[in-house]
Amino acid sequence: MNTLVKHRLFWPVAMLVVLLLSNLIFTPNFFKVEVRDGHLYGSLIDILRFGAPLLIVALGMTLVIATGGIDLSVGSVVAISGAFACWRISEQGDQNSVAGVLVAVALALGLALLLGAWNGVLVAVIGIQPIIATLILMVAGRGLAQLITDGQIITVNSSPYKLIGAGYWVTVPFAVLVALAVTALLALLTRRTALGMLIESVGGNAEASRLAGIHSRRITMMAYIVAGLCAGIAGLMISSNVSSADGNNAGLWYELDAILAVVIGGTSLAGGRFSIAGTVVGALLIQTLTTTIYTTGIPPETTLLFKALVVTIVCLVQSPAFRAKVFQGRRRTTPPPAGPSSATTEKVEVPA
């Protein structure tokens, strides 16, 4: 029991379970999943379906945060990739042509990859602080997205494109399958190869990793490129789900939700440690919170208040200084830290 409580995923998972169970009070058939017209239906499926884009963005963000960075531009990349794909499709003569949609999707993902590479170059090659480097694209990206859509909301009427975000494939929502595939791929790449360890070592100390023979710049670049690509995929899903692209509002605040999901999952913002499973739980937790608020009839405006509460609690619990100050009485055996230790101070002063 004790080892279970000490597991770093215990608290996020417990919170998720509590949140799901609390839904039972308001909607007794919350856990009911049924097959209707060959599609899976139910609140749980909805959570997975609407949570899929957030999950994918958060997974990319996990890698970036693991290298000790942060990517604020994902929301803008979401808007740009959705806008670009919708624009390409709307320019086609036949919006339902599968080949045309595939080309549009490929081009949009390529663009997202390029934007990720731009962030990577700024951070890894030029050496700008990640928050600021990605702030550039966060500001300019919204402008670019509006440039693509010409300030309008582009509406498309294309059934192949609609499949990505709103379609079903063998009874399961397609978006969920994509999210599963991305999760599996990233988990395999980072945990079954040395890549995950390399990322953690770069996040722990980029210079030391470089001296140890790791191409730390290349690893950092890769993390930002993956984050860009993930945001691109999410952008396609979101715009496909509503069959339209809004340069101004698509993916607004997505970067914050994604960071929140990563932090809830136990990945340290200081870098050097990450958990794919934690991010999955974090993203599901946020989506469940949103869904719960909608289904229980609490005014949806209060979502932000709950999020503020969750961020604060999670960060306080993660903070070594908070634990030392609040739980000091319980751990008499361990010597109390004498003043601000140099290691933690060093870590804390990095941001901004």
Next chain:
Amino acid sequence: MTTLSDVRSRLVRPHQRKYLPLYATLALLAVMYGSGVVQYEAFSDPQVVLNVFIDNGFLLVVAVGMTFVILTGGIDLSVGAVVALTTMVSAALLEQAHWPAYAVLPVALLIGPILGFGMGCIIHYFEIQPFIVTLAGMFLARGLCYTIGTSSIPIVDPFWTTMGDSMHLGEYRISPSVIIALVVVLVAAYVLAYTRLGRNTYALGGNPRSAHLMGLPVARTRIAVYTISGFCSALGGVLLTFYLPSGNSLHAIGMELDAIAAVVIGGTLLTGGTGFVLGTVLGVMVLGLIQTLITFDGRLSSWWTKIVIGALLFAFILLQRVITPRKR
């Protein structure tokens, strides 16, 4: 990185380094203004410059608060949300609770500093990154806005409408907000240059550990800058309600980015320790002039503003990278 340091040593002597971004901004401003005057006849009217201040007085105040925070090496993402919360609280108290203006003003001005004080305490005592703490503050303030109301509340209070009216200075117009904003700038410049708090702020941004070892009041200074930023956001919110007489939860979305951009373009180093309030004034003027130029041009759409600001941010951050010595 040899090329970077070569460029650096050829470009600037060490003691001039801290002024270089300021000169760059000044030059940029001159070029922008010059190109405006050459292209458009009406641009040379001094009223154009005054309008930049009238339209951006609130941003100027918010950016001054942000300058304090960035000088300590921190960041405050909550400013836009605090501005919106202030407009919402003022409007709700004035128009729905029918409080008199003299009672609403202090309440509205207190919200920001209280939030800032709380965030400063969490950042300092629990050693959590400013980025994430102020992010939570932003969620909190925006969330509170929405709980007050989701629709816009118009303000018809006589005091508010008088403050929103423009005043005549000879043949030119300015608004009371401009005067308040300029007073804030002067006070901030004085505090940073001539008081103990100002010096502690620079010291903290230069190297927090040295500041701590020198016996400077690190805790007090760090909490003070976030409180100042909170107060500036609240004042910015009040000025915004003078300018646009309404309270709205959607006011000032993305203003934190504008404020950070103004501070960076104004030559304050994001690592902290170097920068001037005057630079921030220039930064806000650059942002305002971009908008004015795009309006004068008439062919470019409004989203070009964002793209140009992004490009300028890039250029100035690159400049910072070239002139700051690499920390080992």
